[in-house]
Amino acid sequence: MPRILMERSGEMEVFARVVQEGGFSAAARSLDITPSAVSKLIARLETRLGARLLVRTTRALTLTEEGEAYHHAALKILQALNDADQEASGGAVRGRLRVNTTIPFGTMFVAPAIPAFMARNPDLIVDLSFTDGIVDLVAEKTDVAIRTGNLPDSGLIARKLGQSRRIICAAPGYLDHAGTPATPADLERHDCLTFNFRRARPSWPFRYEGREITQAVTGRLVINNGETMKQMVLAGAGIARLGLFHVAADIAAGRLVPLLEDFNPGDLELIHAIYIGGGPLPHRVRAFIEYMVEALDETPLLKGKA
CATH class of the missing domain: 3.40.190.290 (D-Maltodextrin-Binding Protein; domain 2)
Incomplete structure (x- = not known):
């Protein structure tokens, strides 16, 4: 179970970064990983959820309705994780x-x-x-x-x-x-x-x-x-x-x-x-x-x- 939870938080972080940066390559650069690794993580996330989150074309990247909902929830969870780290850091x-x-x-x-x-x-x-x-x-x-x-x-x-x-x-x-x-x-x-x-x-x-x-x-x-x-x-x-x-x-x-x-x-x-x-x-x-x-x-x- 801890391994699964760790994978979920990592997928959320990569997904949120793709949305923030507007593309796979830009997200990969900001995370210091390869674009193929980003693509594999997003594909794994969509497979696990059974829903398409992103529509990718040569010109733009757009969130689907499911992607909008997941992005909103993921940001809240990532913020909560960050806040927990801050709280545990002793001030x-x-x-x-x-x-x-x-x-x-x-x-x-x-x-x-x-x-x-x-x-x-x-x-x-x-x-x-x-x-x-x-x-x-x-x-x-x-x-x-x-x-x-x-x-x-x-x-x-x-x-x-x-x-x-x-x-x-x-x-x-x-x-x-x-x-x-x-x-x-x-x-x-x-x-x-x-x-x-x-x-x-x-x-x-x-x-x-x-x-x-x-x-x-x-x-x-x-x-x-x-x-x-x-x-x-x-x-x-x-x-x-x-x-x-x-x-x-x-x-x-x-x-x-x-x-x-x-x-x-x-x-x-x-x-x-x-x-x-x-x-x-x-x-x-x-x-x-x-x-x-x-x-x-x-x-x-x-x-x-x-």
Whole structure:
């Protein structure tokens, strides 16, 4: 029985790596085995399960419906095995830590903190990715993701790292030719930059005549990440709503101008570290989150302050 269990975990690891790398040859290189060995392992796995998991063509590799289900389950099992190893290691912070963060926050706060964190934990490998899109932590084998804004209901665990005011702003050059909005309704006549990963109709919150309102906004440019949006605002492409932590230096230098501040309803952007719950938190994840809490604790821009 132990031999059979060992073979199963090995097959899962190879299968997951094939999916992650997108092919047999790439998986073989990452695992330091031959492509024929990978092919034999996958064939043995499919024979044992009695189901085809992968559709292989000269151009692409695609998961079947059974393959999707097995891949999802295999990732959970491999993560549990890794967590068990971590728990049995007596608290040592080692292994590979996969972190995904938004581009603005990652550039400004996470990346500068990583070298000191790695120096404190010399047996740890950090795998760092930046994206503003939604990440499936299980499918992407991500240990912790850092996200801004309201979190959707899910089975994930969240640890608050900070919060920042959101601010509406534009470059002086844009305001020179388009005019400065005096009320929220004036935004209807302006190019407002929005994110293309928001499903709902873009609207911004305000406090107007003593009540909370939302103002629908439109524009000719939609963007998939905050850093590109800031660059477009700086270039005079329109008006944007961004985290103050992201644009405070540009406002202080006069490159951007805050707008409609008298109507700001206390618009806050929450910042969380999120991770998968349901078991002991791996030491590498706990160490990283605690380190980021410590590193960000004295940052005024992440306390919702102006």
